[in-house]
Amino acid sequence: MWIERWEPEDERFWKEEGGERVARRNLVFSVLSEHVGFSVWSLWSVMVLFMGPEYGIDAAGKFFLVSMATLVGAVVRVPYTFAVARFGGRNWTVIAASLLLLPTVAAFVVMEPGTSYSTFMLCALLTGVGGGNFASSMTNINSFFPLREKGWALGLNAGGGNIGVPxxxxxxxxxxxxxxxxxxxxxxxxxxxLMSALCAYLFMDSISSVRNDTGAVKAAVRDPHTWIMSFLYVGTFGSFIGYGFAFGLVLQTQFGRTPLEAAQLTFVGPLLGSLVRPFGGRLADRFGGARITLWNFLGMGAATGVVVIASMRESLPLFVGAFVALFVLTGLGNGSTYKMIPGIFQAKAEARGLTGEDAAAEGRRLSGAAMGLIGAVGGLGGLGINLALRQSFQTVGSGTGAYLAFLAFYGVCAGVTCFVYLRRPVARTTATADTGEKTQLSYADV
Known part of the structure; x- marks a missing residue:
C-alpha cells in the first residue's frame, strides 16, 4: 500500500502512531528480498567450483566470469536506486525479486560441459540484477527509519542481504x-x-513522499562527500564482495584445494562478515561512523599484512585465519560507512539552518540519492579485486602481488577518513553574511 504521511523523526508518530511497527515490518521483508538477490548475484562463485577440466575453462577464465557478475551488479545499482522513487518501494521490490528468475532459469538450462564460454559469460552477466537489489533495498529502508536508528536498521538490512553470499x-x-x-x-x-516476490507484494509498503527528485540527484552528484564515501565504500563493501566471490577460487588455485575442500572453507568469512554488519552500524550509532571506519581500515591493513605473510609462506591455516578476520572487518566497515552517509547530509542541512524534521527530511532526500551512486562504485571495488587477483595469478602464479596492492589501498582509505572526517578544524568558527558567526561543520560524530 501507499503511505501518505511518514514522519519517523516525530517521536509520537514513531512510538504511538505505529510508525516503528510499519518500518520494522518493511525491514523484515526487505531483508528477505535482498538476501535472495545476493545469493543469485553470488551464484557463479559457486558454479565455478563445479566446473572441472571437462568444462575446458582455466582459473583466469573463471575469475573473469565472477568479475563480470560483479561488474553488472555494481552498474545496475544506479537505476535500481532511482526505481524506488519511480515505482514505490513495495512495487519495485516485487519487480526486482521477479527479475531474479531470469539468470537462475538461464543458468539451470545451460549448466553442463560443452556449453560455450560466451554462454556462461552471458549467464554470469545476468546474475548482476541480484546485486542491484541492494541499492533499491537500502534506499527504501533509509526512508523508513529515523536518523538515530539508521545505523542499526541499514546494517541489519544490508547484513541480512550479505548473508546471501555464504x-x-x-x-x-x-x-x-x-x-x-x-x-x-x-x-x-x-x-x-517466487516466495520473496509474493511476500513483498503482500507485506511491504511504499512512501508517497519519496518521489523522483532530479534536484536531489544533481545535488548528490555535485557533492564531494558522495564521491569520498564512494571511495571508502570501495574499501569496505568492494572488499567484502570481491573476496566473497574469489576466495574459493583462490583456495583451489593457490593452495590446491579440491572443490569440496574449498567449499568447506569459503562460506565462513562471508558469513561472519555479514553477521557483524549490523554491529558496525550500532557501533557507529554510538561512537560515530567516522571513528569506527578509521579504526576498521587500520585493522583491515593489519589483517592484509598477515595475508601477505601467509601467502609467501604458503601457510593455509594462517591464510584462512587472516582472511576470516578480514571478512569480519569488512562487515563492520560496511555498517559504519553506510551510517555515515545520512549523518553527513543531515549535518550539512543543519549547517544551512534547517532544524528538526526539515533537516531530517533533507538528509533523507540527499542521502537516498547518494546511496545508489555510493553502492554502485563500492560494487566496482569487487570487480577490481577479482581482476587484480586474475592478473596476479597470471603474472606470478600467486595472489601475493594483489594482496600487497590491497594493503596499500587500505592505508590510503584510513588516511582519507582521518583527513576528511576526523581531523580537528583549523578554526572553530567562520563568518557568514547574515549571522556574522557560525560554528564550523564537523563530521566526527556522523
Missing amino acids: VVQLVGLAVIGAGGGPRVVLGVYIPFI
Missing part, C-alpha cells in the same frame, strides 16, 4: 558433499525467488 556457498557445499550437480543449487533458489 548461504549460497553453503548450499553449494551441501550439494557437492552429496554428489549432486550445479542444477540442484539453481533449482533450490527458484521457489525462494
Whole structure:
C-alpha cells in the first residue's frame, strides 16, 4: 500500500502512531528480498567450483566470469536506486525479486560441459540484477527509519542481504558433499525467488513522499562527500564482495584445494562478515561512523599484512585465519560507512539552518540519492579485486602481488577518513553574511 504521511523523526508518530511497527515490518521483508538477490548475484562463485577440466575453462577464465557478475551488479545499482522513487518501494521490490528468475532459469538450462564460454559469460552477466537489489533495498529502508536508528536498521538490512553470499556457498557445499550437480543449487533458489516476490507484494509498503527528485540527484552528484564515501565504500563493501566471490577460487588455485575442500572453507568469512554488519552500524550509532571506519581500515591493513605473510609462506591455516578476520572487518566497515552517509547530509542541512524534521527530511532526500551512486562504485571495488587477483595469478602464479596492492589501498582509505572526517578544524568558527558567526561543520560524530 501507499503511505501518505511518514514522519519517523516525530517521536509520537514513531512510538504511538505505529510508525516503528510499519518500518520494522518493511525491514523484515526487505531483508528477505535482498538476501535472495545476493545469493543469485553470488551464484557463479559457486558454479565455478563445479566446473572441472571437462568444462575446458582455466582459473583466469573463471575469475573473469565472477568479475563480470560483479561488474553488472555494481552498474545496475544506479537505476535500481532511482526505481524506488519511480515505482514505490513495495512495487519495485516485487519487480526486482521477479527479475531474479531470469539468470537462475538461464543458468539451470545451460549448466553442463560443452556449453560455450560466451554462454556462461552471458549467464554470469545476468546474475548482476541480484546485486542491484541492494541499492533499491537500502534506499527504501533509509526512508523508513529515523536518523538515530539508521545505523542499526541499514546494517541489519544490508547484513541480512550479505548473508546471501555464504548461504549460497553453503548450499553449494551441501550439494557437492552429496554428489549432486550445479542444477540442484539453481533449482533450490527458484521457489525462494517466487516466495520473496509474493511476500513483498503482500507485506511491504511504499512512501508517497519519496518521489523522483532530479534536484536531489544533481545535488548528490555535485557533492564531494558522495564521491569520498564512494571511495571508502570501495574499501569496505568492494572488499567484502570481491573476496566473497574469489576466495574459493583462490583456495583451489593457490593452495590446491579440491572443490569440496574449498567449499568447506569459503562460506565462513562471508558469513561472519555479514553477521557483524549490523554491529558496525550500532557501533557507529554510538561512537560515530567516522571513528569506527578509521579504526576498521587500520585493522583491515593489519589483517592484509598477515595475508601477505601467509601467502609467501604458503601457510593455509594462517591464510584462512587472516582472511576470516578480514571478512569480519569488512562487515563492520560496511555498517559504519553506510551510517555515515545520512549523518553527513543531515549535518550539512543543519549547517544551512534547517532544524528538526526539515533537516531530517533533507538528509533523507540527499542521502537516498547518494546511496545508489555510493553502492554502485563500492560494487566496482569487487570487480577490481577479482581482476587484480586474475592478473596476479597470471603474472606470478600467486595472489601475493594483489594482496600487497590491497594493503596499500587500505592505508590510503584510513588516511582519507582521518583527513576528511576526523581531523580537528583549523578554526572553530567562520563568518557568514547574515549571522556574522557560525560554528564550523564537523563530521566526527556522523
